[in-house]
Amino acid sequence: MRVIGAIFWKELKGYFLSPVAYVVLTGFTAISGWLFYQLLNYFLRITNIVSGYMVKGQIMREWTIADDIMGPLYKNLSLFLIILVPGVTMRLFSEEKKLKTEELLLTAPIRMGQVVLGKYLASVVLLFLMLIPVGVYMSLILYYGSEPDLGTVLSGYLGLFLVAFSLAAIGIFASSLTENQIIAFFVCAVIGLLFFSVGLAARSVGVVSIFSRQLDLGELLRQLSLFEHYSHIVAGRIQLTDPVFFLLIIIFFLFASRINAESARWS
Amino acid sequence: MKKFTQILGLIGLVVLGIGFLALLIGQKTNLFINAHLVVGGGLVLIGLLSNLAGFLDYFRKRAGRAYSGAILQMMILAVIVFLIGLISYQRDLMMDVTRDRLFALSEPTKKILKNLPGEVKITAYFPSEGFDQGRQLLKLYQGESKKVKLEIIDPDRHPELAEAKGINTYGTIVFDYQGQQTRITEPQEDRITNSLLRVSRKTSWVIYFITGHGEADPETEDKGGLSMFKKFLEDENFQVKKLQITSQGIPPEACLIVIAGPRMPYQPGEVEAIDHYLGKGGDAVFLLDPGVFSNLENMLIGYGIEPLPGIVIDQVQYLVGMDAMGLAPVANNFDQQSEITKTLKGKLAAFPRVRPLKIMGGAERPGKWTPLVYSSATSYEETDLETLFKYGRARQDPADHKGPLLLAASYQERIQPQAWEENFKGAQIRIAVVGSTFFMRNLALDVYSNYLLAINLFNWAAGEQSQAFIVPHTRKPSRIFITAGQTRIIFYSSVLIIPEILCVIGLALWWRRK
Amino acid sequence: MIEVEHLTKYYGEVRGIEDISFKIGKGEIVGFLGPNGSGKTTTMRILVCYMPATSGKARIAGFDVESRSMEVRKKIGYLPEHPPLYNEMTVRSYLGFVGRLRGLDRKQAREGIERVAHTCSLDEVIDRMIGHLSKGFRQRVGLAQALIHNPELLVLDEPTIGLDPKQNAEIRSLIKSLAGSHTIILSTHILPEVALTCERVIVIHQGRIAADARLEEFTRGQDLEQAFLKLIGAEELEKKRCE
The missing domain is CATH 1.20.5 (Single alpha-helices involved in coiled-coils or other helix-helix interfaces)
Structure with a gap:
């Protein structure tokens, strides 16, 4: 706890004493605010004219706050996170490698797991702060909206946190691979994109047989898709696999980072 | 030399990997794949054997042990993560946090699923893209009852399976219960549940269309026929037959008789047979076109409804492009209580050539009429049919009835169970009357929600047991x-x-x- | 205090050190001497548990560096060749951070900062940012970092590299003042430094121990430089002859 705390505070101060935190917070707030305003404005305009989504003069589905403002907002923001989270996490281990301060961590009487956890928590706190404005927009909607779908709106917001935290774990892992921050950034972004887009491939692959056993490869890919799970949560349809998926991503990549950071000893 | 064999081994690994990938995708071995596997395997073997001493030495060293230990740790971690994922996937728990319970089945559906008599096989023909909602819905059915066996087939990947079943529409769902089949093309909760209900009951539902008076023919495929509607009825697991009323009266297996726009009057004996059939709890649908006297009007008056002699004209809300002069009014005023029109809220139906109806107060029979559809307030009843059809002129006279005019109504009467009687049909008389056949003939069935109205009407009239009225959970606006x-x-x-x-x-x- | 037996380290195919054995008693100040790339840093890194050896054993205060690494790390203060400094931190917060990593609680850390700031003469820069400090001060912060938890064993890798003569002298006197209470290993390739600070010299050359002796014995009346060059030169000549 002591070590995790020390690493955590050091990294958090590091964020706020360098421009990183402000660039990220300002950028994300501006983008999310603008997106929110656009969606809100569109919603207001459209619901003044028609009450629902029409096809051939018939209402196919009603416009709702959850599906037509917050849902798209959450989904779009999750895509921004693919770019922003690597920016937050890229320095965590790369900088230590570059400045050779890694030697201090590796020779102190501490475990690498504690270091990874401390650093991860620091990035998580920054991301948490980053997502607070989105919560403000959400409360505005809940305050002014008539009969908003509280459950769906809230679960989507929590889903956004899960996405950010999973990407942060991936980012830490990427950072532990290299001393070059730019490479760490791109590795994280690429892994993130892969996890986002793997579900698209699911459509074109079906059931395959391997060694005369049936394997639903499409379903497997769908289950691996971060966006698929996230969409469920945003739609308010939470399956057990959805939170478990994010949890497993976080655990897997944190462990992988620990193993990786430890491996600096054998070079 | 050592370097060379090492590189060979690595190349072999890549070749072998590509071979396996190709095998995974292609599913069948061919020369390309076999060559890759053989060459890759050979190279890996060469690389491995010629560097065996080096490898063993490496793993004996501490760094080697540490590396392989790390890789082992990663692999164990991956396996654990995969297993946890698999377990949670198999548990298949779902939490629906939406306000409108969008991802839960409605109560009637759950009840019907609980009471399924045996295993029902559902085969859905969904292409790889789209139909996500249908997929989710069917999964819910599958999750709700163990008796539901679900299979989703992509007709693009397995055209042979689709062809074998004669599937020609994406989104077709086939229900199979002990050899009895029914199919639908719209993956919506009410349709699915009703199909389940229908298929799991071993009754045959015969609908008789009365012929012999120039009625619309369920087999004719031109604009004036009812062939499209017949197909839909068959999809709902009804049998459609034609019937000429003889001295035998109405056959006992009839669950519904349909009088679809006669052009000649019925003989008194025929009217009597129909009346007799109804009196024993029979069900009937009367579709009476304007401008024709069918001799059934008096019988209907006896039940408390009068088909008026005129024709409804609406020169404001009419179906553009079908009839001039507003002869095809468009209605959006549906009864919200009736099971027939409940699902039509916010939708439209077009009635090309329709006669108005009038529910009469103080009827002699104890049953209850429910008005189902009204035309708009801008419509009126044109009684001067001669001028209209001869000169093509329509004008609203002060004497004409003004809209909204009743276009369709349903009648329900509970009768004393007289089960000992011959040809006892049920405990209820159900009559549906519409002032038009045209709205469900081939030319207009696919206009607006005409199809939905017609199929609801028939389902309702065909009997209380044949249909469950499901109102699926839908999004309410905010x-x-x-x-x-x-x-x-x-x-x-x-x-x-x-x-x-x-x-x-x-x-x-x-x-x-x- | 330190027992090293047949320590060997290979970086892949490349030899780092081979078959190094020595013993160092409590309170000794030992200089590792050798040209660049001879294996001094490798030996030290193994001792401070930074990397594992390929084979051989090393024990510090009775604990094996591999199997009981946590105990070993607690007893060691280590100044790497490049002082591990975070430029965006102040000296005080940096020392506090290292203290926490080394297992001190808040109070101990505060006392530790006071103490090392005093011993390393960092009082005037204690609230400055490390990134803004001069090379000499940075080196001293590095030393202070190694001392913060008052370790039994100090391992200093090239502590005087890149300093001007005045700073050099300051650091040397600092190290001397630590003698007695701490066991100290320091590495250098600058000869006079050894003569001025150490009691004992271990010469490492091409990964092997070329000499291990008390300073007086080593020089045996000759100049230190001569002795060193002789030791190394002899081998170099031999190698040339072989080629």
Whole structure:
């Protein structure tokens, strides 16, 4: 706890004493605010004219706050996170490698797991702060909206946190691979994109047989898709696999980072 | 030499990998794949054997042990993660946090699923893209009852399977219960549940269309026929037969008789047979076109409804492009209580050539009429049919009935169970009357929600047991009420002020540290 | 205090050190001497548990560096060749951070900062940012970092590299003042430094121990430089002859 705390505070101060935190917070707030305003404005305009989504003069589905403002907002923001989270996490281990301060961590009487956890928590706190404005927009909607779908709106917001935290774990892992921050950034972004887009491939692959056993490869890919799970949560349809998926991503990549950071000893 | 064999081994690994990938995708071995596997395997073997001593030595060293240990750790971790994922996937728990329970089945559906008599096989023919909602819905059925066996087939990948079943529409769902089949093409909850209900009951539902008086023919495929509607009825697991009324009266297996727009009057004996059939709890649908006297009007008056002699004209809300002069009024005024029109809320139906009906007060029979569809307030009843059809002129006279006019109505009467009687049909008389056949003939069945109205009408009339009325959970709208000023405040605070504050803090700090 | 037996380290195919054995008693100040790339840093890194050896054993205060690494790390203060400094931190917060990593609680850390700031003469820069400090001060912060938890064993890798003569002298006197209470290993390739600070010299050359002796014995009346060059030169000549 002591070590995790020390690493955590050091990294958090590091964020706020360098421009990183402000660039990220300002950028994300501006983008999310603008997106929110656009969606809100569109919603207001459209619901003044028609009450629902029409096809051939018939209402196919009603416009709702959850599906037509917050849902798209959450989904779009999750895509921004693919770019922003690597920016937050890229320095965590790369900088230590570059400045050779890694030697201090590796020779102190501490475990690498504690270091990874401390650093991860620091990035998580920054991301948490980053997502607070989105919560403000959400409360505005809940305050002014008539009969908003509280459950769906809230679960989507929590889903956004899960996405950010999973990407942060991936980012830490990427950072532990290299001393070059730019490479760490791109590795994280690429892994993130892969996890986002793997579900698209699911459509074109079906059931395959391997060694005369049936394997639903499409379903497997769908289950691996971060966006698929996230969409469920945003739609308010939470399956057990959805939170478990994010949890497993976080655990897997944190462990992988620990193993990786430890491996600096054998070079 | 050592370097060379090492590189060979690596190349072999890549070749072998590509071979396996190709095998995985292609599913069948061919020369390309076999060559890759053989060559790759050979190279890997060469690389491995010629460097065996080196490998063993490496793993004996501590760094080697540490590396392989790390790789082992990663693999164990991956396996654990995979297993946890698999377990949670198999548990298949779902939480629906939406306000409108969008991802839960409605109560009647759950009840029907609980009471399924045996295993029902559902085969859905969904292409790889789209039909996500249908997929989710069917999964819910599968999750709700163990008796539901679900299979989803992609007709693009397995055209042979689709062809074997004669599937020609994406989204077709086939229900199979002990050899009895029914199919639908719209994956919606009410349709699915009703199909389940229908298929799991071993009754044959015969609908008789009365012929012999120039009625619309369920087999004719031209514009005036009812062939499209017949197909839909068959999809609903009804059998459609034609019937000429003889001295035998109405056959006992009839669950519904349909009088679809006669052009000649019925003989008194025939009217009597129909009346007799109804009196024993029979069900009938009367579709009576304007301008024709069918001799059934008096019988209907006896039940408390009068088909008026005129024709409904609506020169404001009419179906453009079908009939001139507003002969095809469009109705959106549906009864919200009736099971027939409940699902039509917010939808439209077009009635090319329709006669108005009138429910009469103080009827002699104890049953209850429910008005189902009204034309709009801008419509009126044109009684001067001669001028209309001869000269093509329509004018609203002060004497004409003004809209809204009743276009369709349903009648329900509970009768004393007289089960000992011959040809006892049921405990209820159900009659549906519409002032038109044209709305469900081939020419107009696919206009607006005509199809839905017609199929609901028939399902209702065909008997109480044959149909469950499911109102699926749907999204209810939500709105935001804010003024333009508040919108502007939101804009300024979210897009400008908050980022501005953050930016200023950052700059100040940066400057200070400089 | 330190027992090293047949320590060997290979970086892949490349030899780092081979078959190094020595013993160092409590309170000794030992200089590792050798040209660049001879294996001094490798030996030290193994001792401070930074990396594992390929084979051989090393024990510090009775604990094996591999199997009981946590105990070993607690007893060691280590100044790497490049002082591990975070430029955006102040000296005080940096020392506090290292203290916490080394297992001190808040109070101990505060006392530790006071103490090392005093011993390393960092009082005037204690609230400055490390990134803004001069090379000499950075080196001293590095030393202070190694001392913060008052370790039994100090391992200093090239502590005087890149310093001007005055700073050099300051650091040397600092190290001397630590003698007695701490066991100290320091590495250098600058000869006079050894002569001025150490009691004992271990010469490492091409990964092997070329000499291990008390300073007086090593020089045996000759100049230190001569003795060193002789030791190394002899081998170099031999190698040339072989080629």
